[in-house]
Amino acid sequence: MNTVRRAAATALAAVAVLGTGAVGQASAAPSPTPSTGKLPAGLYGTKDPTYDGVWRQSLSFLAQRATGYQPADQAVEWLLGQQCDDGAFPSYRADATKPCDAKTMRDTNATAAAVQALAAVRRQSAAPQKADQAVKAGSDWLRSVQNKDGGWGYSAGGASDANSTSVVVGALAATGVRPTAFTSAEGRTPYDALLAFALPCSDKEGPGAFAYQPDKAGKLFANADATAAAALAGLGKSMVATKASPEQAPTCTDLSKPTPERAALNGASYLAKTLATTHHLVQPPMPGATDTAEQPDFGNTADAVVALSAAGASKEAMPALEWLEKNSAAWAKESGPAAYAQLVLAARATETDPRKFGSVDLVEQLNAAGPAPKSPDTSASSTTADEEDSGFDLWWIIGIGTVVGVGIGFLLSGRKK
Template sequence: MTTVRRHVARGAAALAAAAALCVTAVPSTALATPASPASPADEGAPAGPPAALPAGMYGTTDPTYDGVWRQSLAMLAQRAVNVMPADSAVAWLLGQQCDSGAFPAYRPDTTKPCDATTVVDTNSTAAAVQILAALTTHPDAMNNGISWLTSVQNKDGGWGYSAGAPSDANSTGLAIGALAAGGAPVGTRLSTEGRSPYQALSTFAIPCDAKEGGGAFAYQPDKSGKLLPNADATAAGLLGGIGKRMVTTGVEPGPGPVCQDLHPLTPERAARNGASYLVKALAKTGHLDQPPMPGAADSAPLPDHGNTADAVVALTTAGYGKQAAAPMKWLEKNSAAWAKENGPAAYAQLIFAAHTTSTDPRKFGGTDLVKALNATGPAPKWIGPKPLTTAEQQKVLAEQKAEKHSMSGNLWTMGIGAFAALVICAVFVVRAKRRRA
């Protein structure tokens, strides 16, 4: 999900959650008219950013709707390129967590315990769990986050943006990634009605023979129950459908994806069908598009850098790296200005794509993404040597295998030689004794 769209989604969800709190607090006799959403000034709504953002945070823009999200993605990207985030960055993230294990988008005053007015969400929590799993130094915080996620799993097996909200493909995919990162068994994580997260994802899959968007995932059914194709949800559904987290490694590319309607539709088949939709969508221009913002004067679609990067990660992870190569080249040529404007999360998404495709993020279309990302937050604790690409890793493994084989041969030869020397020595000793006798 792009940074701008995530801000909008988080803002809408926060207002909806605040409205829900108002409804539960008012007697039923007073509900003759629908409750209006709470305004940002109302109690329980997220407060605006402080005059100076806390130490340890990444970015300089208002963190109200994406503080934990961008913090988590920034640190995940750093770990992917062998950079250790500052202690202050980790401490800030840990300080955002509620006792329940959930994370809000942003909690400005961490001296006050979370209560019923604290707006927490599954997306922030899932992202935080994934970086805590990568850090490995705070297992209790990670496990608490997983426990909260499992406690708010919907009956259909999926997750919505907030606890109790209808499931959607994006939130379900993120939650799957969090469970996988923490080592929790995703396939056996069943809801109260015995449904798994993978089954929930499959309900958002559009049949291949549909007139519009065959193979794609919908974010949610619309008011009439119809599934409409959504590239953002499709990338999330593909990655979640194969049980992967946001930071993954590519696999050996194979044949291109095809769309097949199976009955029943398996989660993996739904994911592969989603890949076929993404490949077709990317083939048109080399990138995905986003619809214009409401009220915009220009109605033409705009390039969607963030979702294109997510699609590259998902396709490459699923074994469709050849089909992701052209979009990756497009990102290298066209994403520097977008990332600079949108900050830490945007740099992170590009680093994820580079990491998955074995592209050097330090030479990304003339931009050092790692240096740029590090500059958006506190100075890293340490920066390790550049990690090997997949090709370099394979070369090292081959050399080690050859060296091991060579050493085995040498040791065998040396063993035979040593044994022969001992035999010869024994013969001389025996002969010498015979002469003396």
């Protein structure tokens, strides 16, 4: 989720890649790079964490918990230390001993991801009360910066976008909070914002897809990254999801009164059609790049696999997963822990062994990217992946009954990304 933006050199570059007019997002500067060049011992990965430190740490935790491991206390303490006093997380704080100030760019995506990760590890952490407090403070901050339309932008006050709104919905799922109860000052919910980004089935270019944001003229354009994220959110999912049952090929159906779950299934239909030929998504060249050819988008392909499987379309997801098994090793090695985490979660969503992912043991590679996690507890591993959102799933089942074509009861069985 949000791979396109996380891969960009800056938030400005990300906005340019996606072709939006999100002036609010591009106005704030990112957190500073560590001046010493030496990274904290508790951090996963070896590359500059300026734009993705909290994000990659959080995804690593989620993937480890999904495979039964508990992140090392040192790693958990590092993530806890990144939080500002107001509950927000920046993308990265080089010096966590200095309090956040007005110049510290609070990151809604990092905050929502950290909330999900800390909710997943809190019961097994050395300081569960501290983790609980961090989860609550992060959730409270997200509520405080919710836009009037019910959504969120990348930074506080930025125009709402589908990706940021979706990752916040994932945080709500992880903490058992109903999105319909998380309302803005004008009474709008996150789903009100998400549905505003949904394209109708009649759209010629992207039937059933989600846009990242409207362009300057207010027009919506299909975006596969945003669609994968919004499909999960529309189904009430956190970043950890498993295969839905019963299996059913996704279709696109417009309703007179759109619903989040129907829009999610329409998005799954778009993803299935997009992946049908090449079995992978593509990303446009970065602004100023000499090579103008589109390149395979490994991260968002993994996210699409998760979304499809969560929508009951794992059959349509499998060719993409198999493509990742054959082609993603070099990308993951170069990209680091967040990439391994995305692949772990894609494997788990389709009930594929992440230890035998093509020629790679994804779990081993992820665990080697930071402090050694605690060995899996086989008595707990079957439930740890559920812990993030089991409460959410219960109200979701009661509240909406059976989603059209998708059994939601599977939500309680285990989760992935």
